[in-house]
Amino acid sequence: MTSLAAAHALDVPEKIVACLGFGVDAYHGVNHAQVLENLAALERDGAYLGAFSVSRSTKAGALYLDAVAHAQAELPAYPSIVNGSIAAAVRGEFGDVRFTDRTKGSELFVNPLMAIYFAVDLDALARRSLYLDRLRDTVLMRQVHSVIEAFRDEVTPRPPKAFPH
Structure with missing residues (x-):
């Protein structure tokens, strides 16, 4: 959200958010x-720009897999769960894929949707946020966390939905 707020404040003609890793944050309640x-x-707002996938058969996909492998080799005690999950999806793995002990005790759901980028107009996304303006004067991550928690305490969240299929 801090990156969204910072980019939203920029005076540039075109700003795009591309989100990769659909499903990875289920563990965090998304x-x-x-x-x-x-x-x-x-x-409906005209702000969804489409989707595209990372394929291991492309140069970009192969470079992504190489970058994730390199990062995991450099930081073997703390590999990225997000990038490890996306890389597993790009390789065609599925289900409860283990690549780190950091996910011990949880069940992963690696799937092809994790390798798809969803692109949207950044300013339109920022305008839909109900608390982004409250982050303007924050400096530290604990301040950001406090602002978001205070907002959550003020609203009744929508009940979670399950995929219907």
Whole structure:
């Protein structure tokens, strides 16, 4: 959200958000049926720009896999769960794929949707945020966390939805 707020404040003619790793944040409580609902709302607003995938058969996909492998080799005690999951999806792996002990005790759901970028107009996305303006004067991550938690305490969240299929 801090990156979104910072980019939203920039005076440049075109700003795009490209989001990769659909489904990775389920562990943190992200409801992905609601993510799809929000993408549909952005489409209605004319702000959804489309999707494209990372394929291991492309130069970009191969370089991505190499970069993830390099990062994991350099930091073997703390590999990125997000990038490891996306790389597994790019390789065609599926389900509860293990690549680090950091996910011990949880069940992963690596799947092809993790290798798809969803692109939206950044300013339109920022305008849909109900608390982005509250982050303006924050400096430290604990301040950001406090602002978001205070906002959550003020609202009644939408009940989580399950994928219907």
